[in-house]
Each structure stands twice: as C-alpha cells, then as structure tokens.
Amino acid sequence: MANVEDIKKELENVKYPGFAKSIVEFGFVKDIQVNGTNCLVSLDITSTAPEVEAQLTKEINACLSAIGMNLTLNFNKPQEAKQSSNSVSGKNIAPQIKKIVMVSSGKGGVGKSTTTVNLAVAAAMQGKKVGILDADIYGPNIPRMMGLNGKEVEVVGDKAKPLNAYGVDVMSMGMLMEEGQALIWRGAMIMKAIQQLLRDILWEELDILFIDMPPGTGDAQLTLAQSVPVSAGINVTTPQHVALDDSRRSLDMFKKLHIPVAGIVENMSGFICPSCNTESDIFGMGTCEALAVQYDTQVLANLPIEPAIREGGDIGKPIVYFNPESISAKRYMIAADKLIAFLESVDDNISNSAIQPTTPPGVSACSTAAKPKEEPKKSDESCGTGCGCH
C-alpha cells in the first residue's frame, strides 16, 4: 500500500502545464493525506484557467490510479477576475467616476485637446458633472486651453485637488511635473503616472471624466483600459487620407481593448471664414463618414478650421463657452449631446451596467438635453478675402 512518500514520488512526474518543472518542484503540493487506498492531495496553483485544473486532474489521477490509489484532489487557486466591463484586469481604481471617456487620435496635432476641452465644457453646460484628466504627457495643453496655466494645485493630505474652470474639474500631468520631464518617460513610468492621476487625485463624484490621451496607441491607452472601465472612446481625426490611416489604428485599438466607440470627430473639416462666416472645403470634408460606417459608429461632429477655435485655445477661453452662437460651438453642443446619448446606451444596450460599480443598476448619470439648433449661414457671394466661399 502506498504511503505519503510514494505518492509524492509519483507527483514528481506531473509537470505543471506549460512548464518543464513538476508540481512538486514548484512547491504546489501543499498536503498529502493517506487513508488505506484513499488519498487526499491538496494543491495551491497560480492559474485560474480551467484547462490547467483539468489537465492536472487528469494526469494526477492517471499516475495515482496506476499505484492503486483512489484520489480526492483539492485545488486552491486565485479568484478569477470579474469580466463585467472592458477593464481587462477587472479593477476599477476610480469608482466615484460614473463614465470615463477616452479621447484618442492616431497622430498628434489633429485637435484632440481642443475637442476634449470643448466637449467637456459643452457637457458641463448641459448639466453634467464633468472632469478632464489631461494624460497627454508629451504635450499637456489642457491647462492653457482651460485658462488654468500657472495655477497652483492644492494638496490635501497626500492627494491633489483638481482645479476648476467653466464648471469642469481639471487635472493635468502638466500641473504636476516639471517642464520637459515627460520626454524621457517610457512604458512603466507612463503606466504608473496614469494610475496615480486616477487614484491620487481627489476626483469628486463625476458623471463623465474625459481623458485626453497622448497621441497614438501605446502603453498609456493600455494602462488606462486595465485600470478603469472605459465607457466610450472618441477618435479625433482630420479628413486627410493619411490621418484616416492613423485613425484606423486608433479605432482598432478601441476594439482590442473592448472600449465601445462613441464616435469620430472630424476636425479641421472645411474652413469658416472669419470675415463672411461661410464654410468652405479646404482639405476635404466628410471623409470620416465612410470610416464611421466601416467601424459601425457615428461621426459626432465635423468641426471646421475656425480661427476663433484656435484663439479660444490659446487664451484659455473655449469657443463653446464664450461664443455659443458660433457654428462650431453649436456643433460641439450637438456632439456632446450625441455622446451623452451614447453613454446612456452603453448602460442600456451593451448590458454592462456594472461598467462603473458606483452607478446603481438602471440609474444613468446622463440625460439628454434638448438639441441646440444649428443655423449655418448660407452665402451666395464671396466675401472677397479669398476664403474660397462663393
């Protein structure tokens, strides 16, 4: 009859799936109890995968029945992470935020920060409690665009308080680091910084937190998706074909990270002449429509090149707040409205009401405000400034 030593010897022949070492060498065999021809083996394993447990059960059974033992196996394994949201790790390090919106672009300079600022202010103007996290470590422009450049961050205990402008809470890498520092940042540092910006900032209860990401599809995007459930992704692009190629990468990334796509913002789409206030096509307009169809999403807005948008960014006075009657402001308002409706549908249709643990089931952070009417000016005549209108 076999004793504990005999059984241990047999178990030395059982390799841990995928490795050359045995379960004994790994130290996974925690206890062996023998009672006549019955034995109880307890294993601590590191994998939650059911196939690992199944394979070990099969192999241990085979080798112990060969020496006439009846086996009872006990597995002690880690809890499987709940996959109730797109948060790959199942973690949510910022549960007081109901909806997180990742604003991304395939490449830099297409107007991602401008879009983030104006959409966030538009959502706040529609009654939402909104925040912006400027995670663009390579070019943290949000403080300037929100008129917060040079403002001191208040520290409470070991946490920092976001600043507020135009009803929006704002925190930026730019407010917390020395100038130029980010240029040497790589993978792990970016990941740590993003997690800290979510965990160590005193974010209040927010309906929507917009996150202005660094351009591209790298570590920052992955870290964010692994740290919090992201309810929606917005892709900002320009209508030129080369930008659209980058956009595809960005939209593919959303797909891979299981981030529902709220839509595409086609920025610098046409030109609004400051003299005659008419819109004309410069680089192409409307090319994102086909992209949206391809990715089963919508175009949230076509934003023209409008000098007032750039000026508003430069002096920290977002157009949507300071010039709400402008064509661009109205388009931002409609885009925010579409986004809010989308965020509601994420709750209703994608059945991920647990996407944010603090939102009780059935309660949405969002309501749909009345759509502002857009009244683009029609003009039959050129203003004579060469804007291209006719």
Ligand SMILES: Nc1ncnc2c1ncn2[C@@H]1O[C@H](COP(=O)(O)OP(=O)(O)OP(=O)(O)O)[C@@H](O)[C@H]1O
């Ligand atoms: N629709 C627009 N009309 C006029 N100017 C615009 C428009 N959109 C953006 N800009 C201007 O273009 C410049 C780049 O915009 P922004 O900083 O928002 O781009 P970004 O994609 O966030 O860039 P980065 O990759 O450097 O962070 C800014 O000066 C901004 O004011």
